[in-house]
């Protein structure tokens with residue numbers, strides 16, 4: 292699925308890296324706890340989170356992710372946008388809540404992926 | 410790369426914007442050196458967890474990084490409050506993080522377990538009132 296399609300499915304606004312919207316992603320994960328993402332995620336390229344702070348971007352960077360989807364109408368700060376821009380991470384923001392956002396993406400074919408790194 | 414490449418960072422306490430920048434720089438350096446993506450990610454996660462811990466729990470600290478041809482050595486040293494029961498702190502799920510830290514997405518009690526999981530050699534020394542020093546080594550060609 293293209294990141295652009297994720298934005299369409301979630302009716303989300305794009306906040307960074309417009310030039311990356313045609314990048315392909317296969318799987319996603321969702322969490323509000325960053326250490327959980329760091330512990331259990333493998334190659335998921337999309338992070339769905341209600342956590343709207345620079346550390347959500349940092350976590351995505353450490354995991355080589357491509358896209359951060361903010362749920363519940365969270366608007367990224369300028370600091371987050373700058374950091375994401377530098378690291379080629381697309382920030383999307385959707386009005387949907389976590390469960391609904393994940394459900395829609397799953398239904399449209401985005402996969403959960405494997406669960407452990409090693 | 411015969412000699413070690415040495416990097417040093419000052420990690421600012423309670424600054425949640427800069428938190429992670431040292432790990433980010435190490436990650437980018439390893440990538441440029443052509444280290445395998447999987448190894449780079451293990452280094453990034455282990456160091457990031459340690460860096461965040463110094464930001465949250467220790468009021469900041471220093472990171473000393475030595476990159477060798479086949480492995481990396483990361484020393485994270487702080488002069489914070491120290492850890493009372495190290496065995497307990499290393500257990501998955503144990504955290505003393507207050508409410509405001511939970512709201513930032515931390516405090517799952519997974520940081521130290523992650524560092525142990527992703528490093529090949531791990532050592533922690535901590536003294537109450539004096540500080541904590543964590544030493545991690547990660548081999549590039551393992552696993």
Ligand SMILES: Nc1ncnc2c1ncn2[C@@H]1O[C@H](COP(=O)(O)OP(=O)(O)OP(=O)(O)O)[C@@H](O)[C@H]1O
Nearest residue numbers: 326462466467498504505515516517518519520521
């Ligand atoms: N550098 C440090 N100085 C003082 N205490 C520390 C330090 N690092 C860890 N601790 C203590 O050990 C506990 C467990 O650390 P750990 O990183 O595993 O979990 P956490 O930081 O609480 O949550 P998470 O890492 O999942 O966000 C912390 O809650 C804290 O009490």
Ligand SMILES: [Mg+2]
Nearest residue numbers: 458462520521
């Ligand atoms: Mg921690």
